[in-house]
Amino acid sequence: MSILRPEVERPRDRAADDRARDDRAGGDRVREDRARDRRAGADRGVRRPPGGDRGAPRDGALSRAVRFAGRTLRGEWHGIVVDPLRQLRHRGPGALLLAVVACLGVIFFHAVAQHPAGATAVRAVGGVQGDLPLWLALLRTPVSLYVPALDLPVWAGITQLFLAFALAELALGRGRTLLVAYASTLAGTLSVRVMLAMGPGWWGFGLPPEVGRVLDTGPSAAVVGLFTFLSVVRRAPIVFTLTGGSMVIESIAKPNLAGREHLIAVAAAVVMGLLHERVRGRGRLPALSFGPPTG
Numbered sequence: 001m002s003i004l005r006p007e008v009e010r011p012r013d014r015a016a017d018d019r020a021r022d023d024r025a026g027g028d029r030v031r032e033d034r035a036r037d038r039r040a041g042a043d044r045g046v047r048r049p050p051g052g053d054r055g056a057p058r059d060g061a062l063s064r065a066v067r068f069a070g071r072t073l074r075g076e077w078h079g080i081v082v083d084p085l086r087q088l089r090h091r092g093p094g095a096l097l098l099a100v101v102a103c104l105g106v107i108f109f110h111a112v113a114q115h116p117a118g119a120t121a122v123r124a125v126g127g128v129q130g131d132l133p134l135w136l137a138l139l140r141t142p143v144s145l146y147v148p149a150l151d152l153p154v155w156a157g158i159t160q161l162f163l164a165f166a167l168a169e170l171a172l173g174r175g176r177t178l179l180v181a182y183a184s185t186l187a188g189t190l191s192v193r194v195m196l197a198m199g200p201g202w203w204g205f206g207l208p209p210e211v212g213r214v215l216d217t218g219p220s221a222a223v224v225g226l227f228t229f230l231s232v233v234r235r236a237p238i239v240f241t242l243t244g245g246s247m248v249i250e251s252i253a254k255p256n257l258a259g260r261e262h263l264i265a266v267a268a269a270v271v272m273g274l275l276h277e278r279v280r281g282r283g284r285l286p287a288l289s290f291g292p293p294t295g
Contacts, residue, residue: 072237079234084170091170098174099165103158105146106219110154113147122147123215130192131212141189142182149218149258161219164226171230180272184225187268188261192216195260207257214257224262225269232273 088095109126112118126143148154168177198206224243231240244266251259 072235076234076236076238079171080167080230080236080239084167087170095170096166098169098177099162102146102165102219103162106148106154106158106161109147126217128189128216129213130196130207130216131209134193137189137193138186141186144217145181145185145219145222147217149215149220157218157220157223160223164223167230168226171234177226180225180229180269181219181222183272184229184265184268185219185221187225188221188264189216191264192257192261211257216257216261218258220258221261221265225265228266228269229273229276232270233276 109122113122126140126147128137128140128144132140148157165177165181168180172180192207192211195205195207196209196212200206200208224247227239227243230236231243247259247262247266251263
């Protein structure tokens with residue numbers, strides 16, 4: 001029999017009983033948690049599809065492809081639409097000077113060429129042909145950009161002309177826009193002389209002498225070159241597909257001198273765009289702001 005008083009010993013017994021009860025309750029909770037984990041693992045094993053995790057890589061590749069396409073489309077939207085509009089708002093209507101001048105020049109030469117005397121003057125100032133002396137063709141090439149082609153509707157091309165020069169001027173600046181437009185046109189003009197020098201044959205690359213008397217004017221090569229150059233430096237695959245793909249379809253459906261020059265303009269613009277990106281990567285050119293903001 002304890003010599004302690006009952007009121008002193010009894011609290012100690014109750015504390016020991018409480019500790020034992022807590023230990024048993026903790027052990028029961030641990031066992032219940034383990035059993036619950038085993039049941040969850042068994043359920044996951046039952047619901048797993050046949051073949052294990054072989055479908056997971058396909059789902060991962062598909063989701064990555066979808067995310068890549070979304071980023072590409074978002075970047076193209078910002079590079080081709082959002083950023084030029086932001087530049088227009090910042091610089092004002094004066095940023096569209098080249099586009100306005102190009103359209104007014106085409107309209108002016110088209111109106112003058114409607115009269116016999118005017119047509120003769122336009123041909124003497126801006127008419128380019130493959131059989132002309134090289135120095136004369138080079139002298140007339142800048143003016144030939146504004147002389148509309150006779151076999152194409154001039155008013156249908158005004159919209160494309162304005163859009164190409166406007167986007168290029170806002171995104172590239174006036175100097176680069178003029179350089180790309182002139183280089184694309186000049187590449188087509190010089191390539192025609194090379195094809196004429198090759199003569200018929202050469203697996204379809206050469207041209208017969210009578211093609212040298214065909215009038216080769218219009219801003220279409222410059223428009224194609226500007227769109228292609230923009231699609232390269234702005235990483236716009238949709239614009240590039242629409243530009244290059246339409247030129248390929250045109251050259252197949254209607255194989256003529258203009259189709260060949262358009263393909264050459266696309267190739268020249270791609271080369272210029274790649275060179276531009278390479279030089280800009282070395283820090284020799286100011287970076288062009290394109291793509292969505294990362295903030």
